[in-house]
Amino acid sequence: MRDQTVVDVVFEEWRSALGAEHPAEDDDFFAAGGDSQLALQMVSRIERRLDIRFPLEVLFIEGTLGSVLNACEERVSA
Numbered sequence: 521m522r523d524q525t526v527v528d529v530v531f532e533e534w535r536s537a538l539g540a541e542h543p544a545e546d547d548d549f550f551a552a553g554g555d556s557q558l559a560l561q562m563v564s565r566i567e568r569r570l571d572i573r574f575p576l577e578v579l580f581i582e583g584t585l586g587s588v589l590n591a592c593e594e595r596v597s598a
Contacts, residue, residue: 523596526589526596529592530566534562536565537562538558540552543585545586546584546585547584547585548583548584549579549584559576559580563576566588570595572596573595
């Protein structure tokens, strides 16, 4: 079961960065119109709000909303 706080923060920041109203976990950040600058801004906001360090390679290599959620949940629970 997903941590609702993490889900809320990540979905909100993803929607804000991409203008995506109803993102799905298999949505790809870059295929949805994201670029490296948007990625850095989004990750910075997520890190600040969740008080974590996010591994950028997750977004740049895997790129899906689900992979971002998983990485954030792992760090919040650590």
